[in-house]
Amino acid sequence: MANRHLSRTLVLQTLFQWDFYQGDKDTLFQILEHNFSEFAPEFDDKDFSRHLLENVITNKEAIDKLITKFAPEWPLEQITLVDRNVLRIGIFELKFSENIPPKVAINEAIELAKTFGGDTSGKFINGVLGSIYKQMQEKGEKKDMDKTTGEKQVSAGGVIFYQENNKRFYALILDAHGKWTFPKGKSNKDENLRDTAIREIHEEIGINNITLYDKIGEIDVVVNEPNKKPTPKTIHLFLGETEKQELKVAKTPEIKEAAWVEEKDVMNKLGYEQAQKIFQQIITKNE
Numbered sequence: 001m002a003n004r005h006l007s008r009t010l011v012l013q014t015l016f017q018w019d020f021y022q023g024d025k026d027t028l029f030q031i032l033e034h035n036f037s038e039f040a041p042e043f044d045d046k047d048f049s050r051h052l053l054e055n056v057i058t059n060k061e062a063i064d065k066l067i068t069k070f071a072p073e074w075p076l077e078q079i080t081l082v083d084r085n086v087l088r089i090g091i092f093e094l095k096f097s098e099n100i101p102p103k104v105a106i107n108e109a110i111e112l113a114k115t116f117g118g119d120t121s122g123k124f125i126n127g128v129l130g131s132i133y134k135q136m137q138e139k140g141e142k143k144d145m146d147k148t149t150g151e152k153q154v155s156a157g158g159v160i161f162y163q164e165n166n167k168r169f170y171a172l173i174l175d176a177h178g179k180w181t182f183p184k185g186k187s188n189k190d191e192n193l194r195d196t197a198i199r200e201i202h203e204e205i206g207i208n209n210i211t212l213y214d215k216i217g218e219i220d221v222v223v224n225e226p227n228k229k230p231t232p233k234t235i236h237l238f239l240g241e242t243e244k245q246e247l248k249v250a251k252t253p254e255i256k257e258a259a260w261v262e263e264k265d266v267m268n269k270l271g272y273e274q275a276q277k278i279f280q281q282i283i284t285k286n287e
Contacts, residue, residue, distance in 0.1 A: 003045040005108065005177055008089060010035050010043075011053045012112055015085035025057060056092045063091045070131045071124075082117040083124060090129050095136065102133055115178075153233035156196035157184020158240040159216060159282060160207060162260070170266050170279075171205060171247060174257040179271025183207075183258075184235050193236045201240070205258040206248030213239040217278035237278055 014032040017023075023031070032053055036046055043049075056063070067087050068076055076084065090109030093100040106129045113121035159182050160171045172180045185200030187193060194212055201207050219235040247258040261269055263283070270276045 003043075004048060005111070006040060006043065007045055007049040007052060008108055008112060009115075010040060010049050011056070011089060012082075012085055012116065013039075014053060015056065015088060016081050019081055019085060028053065028057060052089065052092070055096065056088050059092055059096050060088065063088050063095075066091055066095065066132060067128065070128050080117065080121075083113060083121050086113045086117065086121070086125055087128060090125060091132065094129055094133060095141075102136075106130070106133065111177075153231055154187045154193075155184050155233060155235045156187055156193040156200065156238070157182050157235060158197045158201050158210070158212065158238045159279065160201060160210060160240040160242055161263075162242050162244045164244060168263040169244075169260040170263060171201075171207060172259055172261050172266070172269060173205060173249075173255050174259075175271075176254050176256070177271070178256070180261075180269045181272055181275050182237060184237065194238065197236070197238050197240070204250050204252075204255055206250075207242055207245065210240045210242050213241070215239075216281055219272075219274045219278070239282065 010032065014028065014035055017031050018028045021027075029050070032049065036043060036049075064076055067079070067084070071079065071087075079087070086109050089112070090105055093105035093108070094102055097105070106126070109125050109129055110122045113125040117125075161168045163169075171183060173183050174180055183201045183204045185196065185204060187196040191199075193215070197212060198210050201210060215236055216239045217237050219237065221233050221235065244260075247260065249255055249258045266279055267276055267283075270279060
């Protein structure tokens with residue numbers, strides 16, 4: 001998923017710059033290539049970005065008509081540059097692309113809006129794309145919202161803490177999207193979920209001597225990998241305890257950083273809504 005999310009981020013950045021300076025089509029692709037070299041020189045899925053950008057621009061007139069139709073309170077030129085171009089990406093993938101499941105198109109657009117837009121951008125994008133998708137369903141234009149292809153993947157990880165002076169500190173990782181979340185990883189064949197969680201936490205951030213308690217929740221996502229069809233994945237998270245120790249980040253592009261975070265600060269630091277909901281369950285039980 002990291003590659004495709006980065007692809008969309010680069011395309012959004014390119015569209016933003018192009019829209020701001022009101023450039024032509026040739027300028028647009030020059031900007032994209034510059035962004036590759038400047039921000040992702042070793043990126044291995046550039047073709048997806050080029051394809052996405054090409055098709056957003058090719059269908060721009062039809063896309064902008066849909067924005068006008070489904071956001072009638074907002075003239076196109078009054079929608080912020082970020083929101084306008086997030087909508088262009090989201091509408092292309094939702095309405096015109098046969099390879100992107102609707103759920104992926106909508107969720108990815110919302111994530112882009114929350115990351116780069118204003119406080120209400122996610123809600124605005126969700127409302128517009130949701131209305132478009134509802135009409136598509138009524139007309140029978142697109143496959144089911146939750147339909148994906150490929151064998152379901154299973155991952156496991158943990159919400160791991162240590163306690164000191166009546167305070168709890170939780171281990172978080174900064175992932176490839178620049179968002180804080182919990183350590184987790186793919187389960188090996190015939191490996192039980194508890195063993196996966198312990199192994200992955202140790203491999204990702206070096207924690208030893210973990211005592212796992214009950215499973216506290218699941219997170220369902222859709223994985224997008226280069227040259228592969230979208231695949232559903234369920235992440236099983238366990239509550240776990242350890243002693244205070246230094247975190248050692250694995251040398252992998254999926255993890256940028258790791259940190260112990262005091263319980264009172266975790267909710268504000270977590271970058272994903274589903275992770276926040278799971279952590280809220282822990283807070284509620286501790287109260």
